Amino acid sequence: MMELNNTARAPRWKRGTWLAWSAGIALASILAGCATKREAPPPVATAPTPPSAPVVMVPPPQDIPLLVSQALSPRDYRRDAATHLYARNTDRIWSGKLPPLLYAVGVLQVDIDRQGYVTDIRWMRAPSHVPEVMAEIERSVRMAAPFPAPVRMGKVTYTDTWLWHKSGRFQLDTLTEGQL
Numbered sequence: 468m469m470e471l472n473n474t475a476r477a478p479r480w481k482r483g484t485w486l487a488w489s490a491g492i493a494l495a496s497i498l499a500g501c502a503t504k505r506e507a508p509p510p511v512a513t514a515p516t517p518p519s520a521p522v523v524m525v526p527p528p529q530d531i532p533l534l535v536s537q538a539l540s541p542r543d544y545r546r547d548a549a550t551h552l553y554a555r556n557t558d559r560i561w562s563g564k565l566p567p568l569l570y571a572v573g574v575l576q577v578d579i580d581r582q583g584y585v586t587d588i589r590w591m592r593a594p595s596h597v598p599e600v601m602a603e604i605e606r607s608v609r610m611a612a613p614f615p616a617p618v619r620m621g622k623v624t625y626t627d628t629w630l631w632h633k634s635g636r637f638q639l640d641t642l643t644e645g646q647l
Contacts, residue, residue, distance in 0.1 A: 534583065536615035538623070545625045547615045548577070549641035555611040561636040565646045570633035571600045575608070576626045583613035591626065600631050 534551065538544035553560055571594035578587040588608060594600055617623040628640035638644065 534613070534615035536617050537619055538617060539619055541620075541623050541625045544579075544615075544617055544620070544623045545627055545641050548579070548625055549627060549639045551614050552607070552611050552639065553642060556607060556637075559607075559636050561630075561632055561634075561638050562644075564644050565630055565632065565638060567647050569630055569646075571597045571629070571631040573601065573604060573629045573631070574626060575604060575629060576624060577608055578622070578624045579614050579617060580622050581616060581618075583616040585609055585612045585614070586622075592628075594631070597631075603635075604629050604631070604637075 536544055536547040538547055572592070573590060573594040574592035576589045576591050577585060580586050585608060588605055590601070630638045630640060630643060630646075
C-alpha cells in the first residue's frame with residue numbers, strides 16, 4: 468500500500484464552506500428542475516373514432532315550396548305522389564290515351580318518410596325484360612324527392628303502377644287517361 472505524505476493531501480474543507488457548497492448545489496438542482504420543460508402525460512387510450520365528414524346544411528331552394536299532404540291513408544297519398552311526379556316530369560308524361568301495347572308495365576312500392584324523402588323502393592311487379600326502364604323509373608322517383616310530406620300519417624308506403632311507352636313517356640295508373 469502506498470501512503471500519502473502530508474504535503475500531497477488535498478486541502479481540508481472547513482465546515483462552513485462545505486455547508487455553503489452543499490446548499491448551492493441543492494439550490495442549483497432545484498432551479499434546474501423548475502426550468503426544464505415537463506412533458507404532458509401520454510393520452511389515455513380510447514377506441515378510435517372514424518373520421519366524420521363535415522356536415523353541410525343546405526337550405527331548400529326558394530322556388531320549390533315545402534309540400535304537405537293531408538292524406539289519411541296510403542291510397543289517398545298515392546294521388547298526391549302521382550301529381551307530384553307529374554309536376555316533376557312534365558315533358559315525359561304521355562298525354563291522352565295510351566296505345567294498346569305498352570313497352571313496360573311495372574308496379575312499384577315507395578316508402579316516404581315524414582319529411583317527404585324516399586327511404587326505400589321495391590318492385591312488386593318488375594318489368595325485368597327492360598332493365599333500363601326499371602332504372603329510369605327508380606331514378607325518376609328518387610329525383611322527384613322531396614315528395615309531399617305525409618303530415619297526418621308520419622310516414623307512408625304507397626304503391627303505383629307505371630305504364631311506360633317505348634318513347635320514354637309514361638303515365639301512372641292513378642292519373643291515367645286510359646288506353647285505346
